[in-house]
Structure formats: C-alpha cells, structure tokens
Amino acid sequence: MAAAKKSVTKETGQEKGQDKASGAGSPPDFTREQELRALRDMLLIRRFEEKAGQLYGMGAIGGFCHLYIGQEAIVVGMQMALKQGDQVITGYRDHGHMLACGMEANGVMAELTGRQGGYSKGKGGSMHMFSKEKNFFGGHGIVGAQVSLGTGLAFANRYRGNDFVSLAYFGDGASNQGQVYESFNMAELWKLPVIYIIENNRYAMGTSVTRASAQTDFSKRGISFNIPGEQIDGMDVRAVKAAGDRAVAWCRAGKGPFILEMQTYRYRGHSMSDPAKYRTREEVDKVRHDQDPIEQVRNRLLAAKVSEQELKAIDAEVREIVNASADFAQRDPEPDASELYTDIYR
Amino acid sequence: MPIQVLMPALSPTMEKGNLSKWLKKEGEAIKSGDVIAEIETDKATMEVEATDEGTLGKILIPEGTADVAVNTPIATILSDGESADDLGKAPAAPKAAAVAPDVAQEVAESRSPVGEGKPMISAPAAPGAPKAAAEPDPEVPEGTEMVTMTIREALRDAMAEEMRRDPDVFVMGEEVAEYQGAYKVTQGLLQEFGAKRVIDTPITEHGFAGIGVGAAMAGLKPIVEFMTFNFAMQAMDQIINSAAKTLYMSGGQMGASIVFRGPNGAAARVGAQHSQDYSAWYSQVPGLKVIAPYSAADYKGLLKAAIRDPNPVIFLENEMLYGHSGEVPKLDDYVIPIGKARIVRSGAHVTIVSWSNGMTYALKAADELAKEGIEAEVIDLRTLRPMDTDTIVASVKKTGRAVTVEEGWQQNGVGAEIATRIMEHAFDYLDAPVGRVSGKDVPMPYAANLEKLALPSVAEVVAAAKAVCYR
Numbered sequence: 047m048a049a050a051k052k053s054v055t056k057e058t059g060q061e062k063g064q065d066k067a068s069g070a071g072s073p074p075d076f077t078r079e080q081e082l083r084a085l086r087d088m089l090l091i092r093r094f095e096e097k098a099g100q101l102y103g104m105g106a107i108g109g110f111c112h113l114y115i116g117q118e119a120i121v122v123g124m125q126m127a128l129k130q131g132d133q134v135i136t137g138y139r140d141h142g143h144m145l146a147c148g149m150e151a152n153g154v155m156a157e158l159t160g161r162q163g164g165y166s167k168g169k170g171g172s173m174h175m176f177s178k179e180k181n182f183f184g185g186h187g188i189v190g191a192q193v194s195l196g197t198g199l200a201f202a203n204r205y206r207g208n209d210f211v212s213l214a215y216f217g218d219g220a221s222n223q224g225q226v227y228e229s230f231n232m233a234e235l236w237k238l239p240v241i242y243i244i245e246n247n248r249y250a251m252g253t254s255v256t257r258a259s260a261q262t263d264f265s266k267r268g269i270s271f272n273i274p275g276e277q278i279d280g281m282d283v284r285a286v287k288a289a290g291d292r293a294v295a296w297c298r299a300g301k302g303p304f305i306l307e308m309q310t311y312r313y314r315g316h317s318m319s320d321p322a323k324y325r326t327r328e329e330v331d332k333v334r335h336d337q338d339p340i341e342q343v344r345n346r347l348l349a350a351k352v353s354e355q356e357l358k359a360i361d362a363e364v365r366e367i368v369n370a371s372a373d374f375a376q377r378d379p380e381p382d383a384s385e386l387y388t389d390i391y392r
Numbered sequence: 393m394p395i396q397v398l399m400p401a402l403s404p405t406m407e408k409g410n411l412s413k414w415l416k417k418e419g420e421a422i423k424s425g426d427v428i429a430e431i432e433t434d435k436a437t438m439e440v441e442a443t444d445e446g447t448l449g450k451i452l453i454p455e456g457t458a459d460v461a462v463n464t465p466i467a468t469i470l471s472d473g474e475s476a477d478d479l480g481k482a483p484a485a486p487k488a489a490a491v492a493p494d495v496a497q498e499v500a501e502s503r504s505p506v507g508e509g510k511p512m513i514s515a516p517a518a519p520g521a522p523k524a525a526a527e528p529d530p531e532v533p534e535g536t537e538m539v540t541m542t543i544r545e546a547l548r549d550a551m552a553e554e555m556r557r558d559p560d561v562f563v564m565g566e567e568v569a570e571y572q573g574a575y576k577v578t579q580g581l582l583q584e585f586g587a588k589r590v591i592d593t594p595i596t597e598h599g600f601a602g603i604g605v606g607a608a609m610a611g612l613k614p615i616v617e618f619m620t621f622n623f624a625m626q627a628m629d630q631i632i633n634s635a636a637k638t639l640y641m642s643g644g645q646m647g648a649s650i651v652f653r654g655p656n657g658a659a660a661r662v663g664a665q666h667s668q669d670y671s672a673w674y675s676q677v678p679g680l681k682v683i684a685p686y687s688a689a690d691y692k693g694l695l696k697a698a699i700r701d702p703n704p705v706i707f708l709e710n711e712m713l714y715g716h717s718g719e720v721p722k723l724d725d726y727v728i729p730i731g732k733a734r735i736v737r738s739g740a741h742v743t744i745v746s747w748s749n750g751m752t753y754a755l756k757a758a759d760e761l762a763k764e765g766i767e768a769e770v771i772d773l774r775t776l777r778p779m780d781t782d783t784i785v786a787s788v789k790k791t792g793r794a795v796t797v798e799e800g801w802q803q804n805g806v807g808a809e810i811a812t813r814i815m816e817h818a819f820d821y822l823d824a825p826v827g828r829v830s831g832k833d834v835p836m837p838y839a840a841n842l843e844k845l846a847l848p849s850v851a852e853v854v855a856a857a858k859a860v861c862y863r
Contacts (some may be wrong), residue, residue: 133610167643174641183609183646188633194599195634198606205562205588205612225630228599235594389644390678392702 073284078350080126084283085343086360087125088118091142092340093368094151095314098141098158102318106376107158111172114142116313119339120245121146123286124213127294131208135183135196136215138173139245139312143215147180151371161378168381169389190223192216193242197229200240200303211297215243219250221264230271230303239297241290242268244307245280251316252324264307273303280308281337311337394468395444399431399453401462402438409433410458411466416448422469429455429466434544434576434715446471532726538719546688546720547577547653547709550695551615553725555585558613561699564591564600565617565654574619575655575714601627601652605634608648608704615699618654621670621708627652635704636679651698653707656684657749657799658847660712664835667843669800671747674706675776675809681730682776684708686751688718690774693728701730708776710749733780735787739767742857743787745810746797747773750848753829754797757853766861776806784810785817792823793860797853802830827856 076084095113102111114121117139125146128134136143144154149165157164157175165175173187183199186192196214203210220226221244233240244264248255255262265275274296278289286308293304311333315322344357402409413430416422422442429440449468453460460466541549555561562585567574569582569592582590593600597618604614618624624631631652639647657669675682681703685691691709698705720726736751737758746754751772758768769787773780788794794814796807811826832846 135606165643166641166645169643170641176638176642176645178645183606184638184642186634188629191602191629191634194602194630195606195609197599198603198608199610200606201603202607202610202612205607225598225602228594228596229603231594231596232599232603389640389642391681392639392644392647 073282073288076284076287076346078347078352080287081343081347081350082352082360084119084122084126084287085340085347085357086364087122087146088283088340088343089360089364090151090367091115091118091122091145093364094145094155094371095141097368097372098155099314099318101155101159101372101375107172108160109171110138111158111318112139112316113312113314113318114139116333116339117245117247117280117308117310118142119283119286120243120280120308120310121215123283124241124243124290126283126287127290128211128213131181131210132294133181133183133196133199133203133210133212134215135192135199135212136185137189137192137217137220138185138187139217140173140175140185144175144177144180144182144185147177147182149175149177149180149182151367152374155371155375156378159375159378160380161375162381162385163374163378167385167389169385190216190220190225193220193223193226194229196242197233197238197240197303200233200238200297201236204236204238209239209298211239211241211294213241213243215245217250218244218246218248218255218259218264219253221267222250222259226267227271230268230273233303234268234271234273237300237302239300240303241293241297242273242303242305244305245310246307247310247312249312249316249324252320254324265305267307268303268305273305275305275307277307277309280310281333281339282342283339394449394470394474395446396465397428397440397442397467397469399460399462399464399466400438400440402431402433402436406433406462408459408461411453411455411460412437414451414455415439418448418451420448422446422448431460434542440466442469444469444471446474449474532721532723537722539722540717541688541720542715542717543688543691543709544575544577544579544714546692546718547695548579548581549720550692551578551699552581552584554696554699555581555589558699560611561613561615562589562591563615563617564593564604566593566595566619568592568617573617575711577709577714578617597623597626598630601630602634604650604652605630605638605648605704608635608650609638609646613649613651613699615651615653618652620659620666620711621654621656622666622668624652624654624670631674631680631704631706632677636677639703640679647702648704649702651695651701651705651707653695653698654709655711655714656708657710658712658831658836658843661838661840661843662836663838667836669798669831670706671708671776671798671800672805672809674708675779675806676804677777679704680777681705682708683730683774684710684748684776685774686713686746686748686772688716689720689726690728690734690772692720693726694730694774696725696727697730700727705730708748712749712752728774731775731778731780733774733783734772735769735783736772737768737770739769739791741766741768741791742793742795742861743769743771743784743791744795744797744853744857745771745773745784745807747776747806748799750797750799753848753850753853756850757797757857760850760854761857764858764863766857766863768857773806779809779813781813781817784814788814788818789821792821793857794822795827795829795853795856795860797829797848799831799847801833802828803833805830824860824862827860829853829856 095115153165160168175185199212265277279285416428426442427439446469449470453466568578569590572579604616635648658667744754807828829848829852
C-alpha cells in the first residue's frame, strides 16, 4: 500500500543530466520552530474539519462538504516551501489549503454555512472560495479544471518575468482527466513554473486507484512530456517540505514544471454523504494508528523534550480559533437578498 | 488543340485570387501532376497542378497578378505535335487545374474550412436601400474620414491597437503566430509583437482555454482564438464553469478579463461538425457577454470594447464575412459600447431583428419587401448578451410586427428569446405573432442543395415578413 511505504523519492523525468532534481533518502529534520509551526497548522486544519463535520451533521452546512482530515501534512509542508507571492489553486477538497494559505478560519467557516461574512459572501460554498490577498485562486468544483487554471497562473508569472511559482493541487482521480495532460504538455513546452501536486489518497470518491488507473505511480504521469516527478510520503510533513523545496527551486530556476505525487490517505468519506463501503474500518484505523501526520510531529516533539504543557497550549489556541469560527459562522447573517444580482459582471 | 488552364477555386465560395508565381516556363514540358504555379487568397496559398501532359504554351496571366477571377484562363498547354502556332486556335473545352494543398496547409485546412463569402451588402451600399444607415453610431464625429477595409483587417487592427495600448493583452490559439492565422485574422501580429505575446498553442482547446482563464484570473488580458467555435465545444467547461462563474463564486474578488473569439456558424460545404451557430448556447449564460457583429466598423469597435471589458466576452465572428469590406471610421480610439443594437434601416411596417451573417438575409429581404411597398425596419442586434431589448421593443411599438432571422436552430434559439421579450414588453402593440426564420432543425448537410435548404434564405425572410403583415 502506497502510503505505508517509507519516504520514497525517485526520478522519473527523462534524461536531464545535471539538471535532475535530486531526491533525498530520508527527509532532513525540522528545527524545533518548524516542528511547532507544522503541528499548529496541521492541528488547525484537523480541528477545523472536525468542527465542519459536526456543523454539517447539525444541518448548519449544506450541500457537499469534503473534509481534508488525514492529508494535512501536504498543504502545511508545501506552504513551508513557498514565499509571499506564490499562488495556490486546488479542487473541491479545499478547506485545508485555504487555512494553510493563511485565510481566516472565520471567513472559511462562514462560507461553509453560507453567510455574508464568508470569503465569497456566501455565494460560493465549500467548493468555491478564493482570496486574492492570500494568492489563493480556488476552490474549483470541476475535477481537473484547476490543473489548466493553475498552469495559466504559471503562464502569467512567466509572462510577467517574475520568479513566482504556482501550485496546482489535484487528486488521483483528477489525474485521469484529459486536460491534465494538455496542461502538462504546454507547461513543459513553455517551461512554466508550476508544481503539479497529486494528492493520492487512494480513492477517487469510491473507486480505488487500482480500479481506475492503468499507471498507479503518479510521479510517472509526466514522463511522456519530460516532466520530472517524485513520489513522496505525504504523511511526513518533513518529506513534503523537502520535496517542495526541490520542486520550487526547479521551477524558480526556469526549468519548467515539476510533479510531486503525495501519498496520503483521507480518514473520512469522500464527502459527508459517503457510506464508505469501498474500504474497511481496519484499513482506515491502521493508517491513523501508524502514520498520522500530526502524531508523527507530536511524538518527535515529545522525544525532543518539548513539554506536554506547551503542546496543550497549542491545542487550546487552535480550539479557540475553531470554536470562534463556528460561533461566527452560525451568528453571521445570510447574505442580503440584493446580493443575488451582484458580482455577475464588473 | 491547345488546352486552357483555368484559375482554380480553393473553395466553393472563392471568387478570385492572386497568381503569385509560375513554376514552369513557356516551352517547358509538363507531366500530369506537375506543380505549375502558386496561387493565393488572403487566407491560403495553394499549388496548381497540371492535369494534362504537354508543353506549357503560353502564360496568359503573368505572376504577381492580383484578383484573378476564378475560371479565367491563366495558361495554355500544347499537346504533342502542337506548336505555338496553334495557340490562336479556339480552345477545346477548358479544364480547370487541380489544386494540391501542401502538407502544412492540409493540417489547418482540414480543421479550418476555407471559403470566401458572397459580397457583403453593407447597409450604406445596399442597392435600392433608400433609408440606409438610419442611425449611425453617435460616437463618430461628423467629418470623420472613413477607410474601407475587410472585416479580417478590422479584427486584426482592433487586436493590434489594443496590444499596443496594454502590455497585458496577448493572443493565443492554434496557428495564430507563425502561420499568420488559419483565416489570416492575426496576420502580422507575430512580427509586431513577438512570440511572447502572439502564442501558437498545440491543438488542445480544453487545455489552452483553461490556461487562458488562469492567466486572466492572475490579471492578464488574453485573447483566445478558437480556429472555429465548433472546436470550443472541447473547452466549454472552462468557458462556462471557470470564466463565467468565478466572479460570482468569489464574491466579486476575482474574475477573468478574457476574450474568446473565432468564426462561428456555417461556412460553406463543411458539414455538420464545422457549421454550428452557438449564439444561443453562450448567450444563455450569466457572467458572459456575447457579441456577434455584422459590419466591418462594428467588428473593429466591438472587438476593442471586448478586449477592454473586465468580463469574459464571447466574440462570435463569421467566416463568410471575413473577406467582405466595409467602411470603418478612421479614429484613434474607435470603441463601440457593448450591448447596443443598431437600426440599420428604418421602416414603418415590420421590424426585422438579426445579427452577424443573418443580417445578409435581413437586408436583402428588406430590399425585396420595399419593392412590394413594405418598409421594413432592420435591427442589427450586434450584442446578444446583454440584449438591447429597448431598441427592439421601441421598434415593435412603432411597426406592430416583428420577424427574427438567425442561422442557428429554432428551439431555445435567440429568436425565441427575442419573441418572448417582445411579448412581455410590447404585447398590446403586436398586430401579429412574431415570425421566426432560422436554420432548419437538422445537422448541417454537406450537399450544396441541402445546405442551402438548411440555412435561412432571403425568400424565407420575405415570406415571414409578409405573413406577419398579412400580405
């Protein structure tokens, strides 16, 4: 099983000589500050998503609600490799990406409940949120669309001659969409600075990768376009960050796109309405027990003699943010009826 | 008896072309299949192959001659035993030379129907159009010099002017750069603006439409050319779900200032998959603006407006009109407001509403009707979304009767929408149900006679107008 592997990195780009990005055997250790930041940011996403699940159950959140629980190390690790001005775009499982980008929990939660204080004034919902300020370009509900759009963000960077990088996140399911490969082709052809991050959580909705993909090593999906790729343990935030550093350096140096397959696992269903008949309880429990990205960091911190008290303080801070966001999202009024006809044209 | 080689047609609708080069000299031996000359139109260059054997007798049209009419004898071929002395003899039944597209052409041609349209009857020039150009666009100052140019040139000038004005504007699409445009609309842009801003894409509509929208979300102003809108079907998701809806879904934070342009609707003899009119499809979508002009001046002024507009704009061109000329005001900044219809011809008896190539039928029908004493008011809608309901309704309140003309299908068509708006806003003024002339409810057939039947005709517009006038 993919996610049970140790950190694996491999070169899949065709011969690139000295230009090859070099993978690392085991990820370099984080500093104490990095560990604490990673823990805090992952915990925020975990607690936020748990709260969103509760609110969904209470009927406060409507429609679809896709939770990111289990995959937190990916967005948190990648964000640590970015600089101000880099762009992020993703699909519909997007709450974690937004929080990692620094978007306010209040605004995200209020969007989930469809209130005026939500990032899209309540008009976007769970799958469609954006923040110009934080360079977060959505939140897209059509599987795979964000891959072309994210390539377009990279096109804009290249056109303007800046050194920003765009991150296009998508899943193992989206990896089978045609426009992904159309984008790969143009990205390499024009040397666009885009990192394609394939979050392989092993199930596209209810279909396992082995039932949907002829090539289940997603790091190889760029081979026919000469795009290098690596397979990364997406449950280890250190491995993610290290891979992110390599890919970002590759892109900033003008060498074109890079593919990172993040091997991960979602603990919850595809959406809140998922009966989860396609996998066993034992499978889920085993990943949670053996590989949980947050527990990995917590254990390392404890081993490094960080006090339980300090970790509890982080817990408390995060819970406070999340509880406040839930309160806000339920108190905040729905958008005014006049908003129905705004923001169609500008 | 010497055989005459005739100026061949590159397409069923081509009427003339340039004889750019002779590849054989007088007196040179020719085998069947030899390339003897090169001819070109403003869209394509083709090689002329000999279909007969013999000797090139006399070149009748020297190389470099422009505007040689189709079927003009361009050379004679002497059969074995014949000499130059035989040249004076009356030719046998003339044979047209075969046209061999070169490989590069073939790739594009198979995707880009080539066809020169019929001469455009522009309103001011329309024979027997007594009340032509009833309402010139108010933004043109009196005494402005008018320049005659083709619609193709008007489009190119609009893009070039906007690219000079704003460095964020760029063009991308298939064959827009080095090939100079499948229909030569982007001719010369690569030379002026370079490969950074005039970008050849692979044949990958879904992908490059998405890349264009992404670049627009990041603040650039792309002009995405589809070789034809038939191929934009592949990109429909990015156009609707990403370009049109993002501003709303983001609560006004970000949208896409982007133009999708290219030929729409029927060309000539290219069959069902290359001949669809998407006017109704796009104009249904909130978040999009949809423009479909008819005259050269409108093509220029509205494309400039579309490029400047901060919203996604669908700019529907018509291949049949590309080669047609019209007068364009010589102004530094000729921008026509989006969303305003134009009364091209005023009349008291019946309102005819159309747009794009539909105007060709509408204006000719108005001429016919005038001969029978029916004065038609012809409205060129120009913009389909937002639709200028006021102009239509004001006209119908005056005439009491209306006919819509479109090349697209009737069910859920733009004509249906216009009829509904007339019913909603001018019901009490109507003296007859609104008539609709449209493309027939079939995929576009290939056979020339069937294709003609599938499209609207002047006679149908005349009949519909008379019907609503109870004549």
